[in-house]
Amino acid sequence: MAILLTTLYTPCKPERAKEFLTCLERNLAHPYIEAVKVFLEVKDQDSGYGYLEGFSHEKLEIIPVHHRSTYAELIEVANNWGSNKVGIIVNGDIYFDENSALERSAEITTEEFWTLSRYEPTKDGGWKLFHIAVAGAHDCWIFRTPLAPFKNNYQLGIQGCDLFMAQRAIEAGFKVLNPCLTILPRHLHQVGGVRNHKLDPIRKTNYWHDPEYAPLGTQTYSPKPCSLERRAYLSSSSPMYVGMNLVGRWLLPIYRFEPIKNQIDTLRGHGRTHKAKAK
Incomplete structure (x- = not known):
């Protein structure tokens, strides 16, 4: 059995509600x-x-807050719920049905931290994996309580929070995987307009701008979609992590230096020569 934790906000559009x-x-x-x-x-x-208002259910507890909640706050509640429980954090527009195989989350170990990508509805009534699942896009996080402490005081819903969580879990020694080919989180967002995903709406900053974000490149912290039968782990002992830690830590700052980055992008066909015409 599992405890599910999520965040919601009010007010919002009636259709979104x-x-x-x-x-x-x-x-x-x-x-x-x-x-x-x-x-x-x-x-x-x-x-x-x-x-x-007035919504009740025997399984439900509503915890009012006056700020955007962090993973740390949700994890603390899950840890206090009991030992050896399955904790599941999801975004507010994610759900599981009888075909989601959520019960397979019972297979998680204390050494693992799962970050799952979502499924989008298709026009023919089916479901397809989110197209940037391979790039660190996650909407569900699963762990076994009590989750060992690591740096996770990040606000849900801010751009970059999902990859940042995977990164911190890897750095803390967890085996991180994305078993979205077994467990299927459903995404329900058909209403136009989204909530602000910025830390600072005026400066338009998010976790991508944090100097500690993905120092070894995003792919080093992006677990590939996998099944529980064929688990594809990322950890601090993964060949990619070890290699990037030895080499990439020195090469990435050079690549990110703007003049050099522009030259490399131009050679790769990603230059900005037509930017003015595209406006």
């Missing part, structure tokens, strides 16, 4: 999930629960 409620109801109905904790970001102390 309906999507959030749909995901919440489906997760509450899942037989493998024994408890659901919702960190609800409310505008101020006098604000109500908005679209969650």
Whole structure:
């Protein structure tokens, strides 16, 4: 059995609220999930629960907060729920159904940290894996309690938070994998317009701008989609990590130096010679 933790916010568009409620109801109905904790970001102390006002379920606990929640806060609640439990963190627009194989998360060990990519609905009623699943795009994080401490005080929903979590878990010695070919998180976001994904909306900064973000290159911290039958781990002992730690740490700053980067990109056919015409 698992405890599922997520974040929501109010106010939001009624159409978007309906999507959030749909995901919440489906997760509450899942037989493998024994408890659901919702960190609800409310505008101020006098604000109500908005679209969650009056919503109740025996599995549900709503935790009102006045800030965007962090992974650290959700992990702390999961750890306090009990030992040897499966903790599942998801974005608010993710749900699991009877075909998601969520019960396979019981196979996770204390040495592992799973970061799963999502599935998008198709026009024919099916599902397809998110197209940038191989590039560190994750919407679900699974672990066994109590999760050993590592640097994870990052806000959910900010651009770059997903890869940053994978990076920190790898640096902390976890075996990180993306078993999204076995466990299928469903994504429900058909309403236009998205919430702000920036740390600073004015300066338009996010975790990509953090100087500690992906120092060895994003692929070093991006576990490939895999199945639980054929696990593809990334860890601090992975050949790529060891190699990049020895060589890439010195080469990447050189590549990222703007004049050199522009020359390399031009040779690779990614130059900016037509940028003005494209505007």
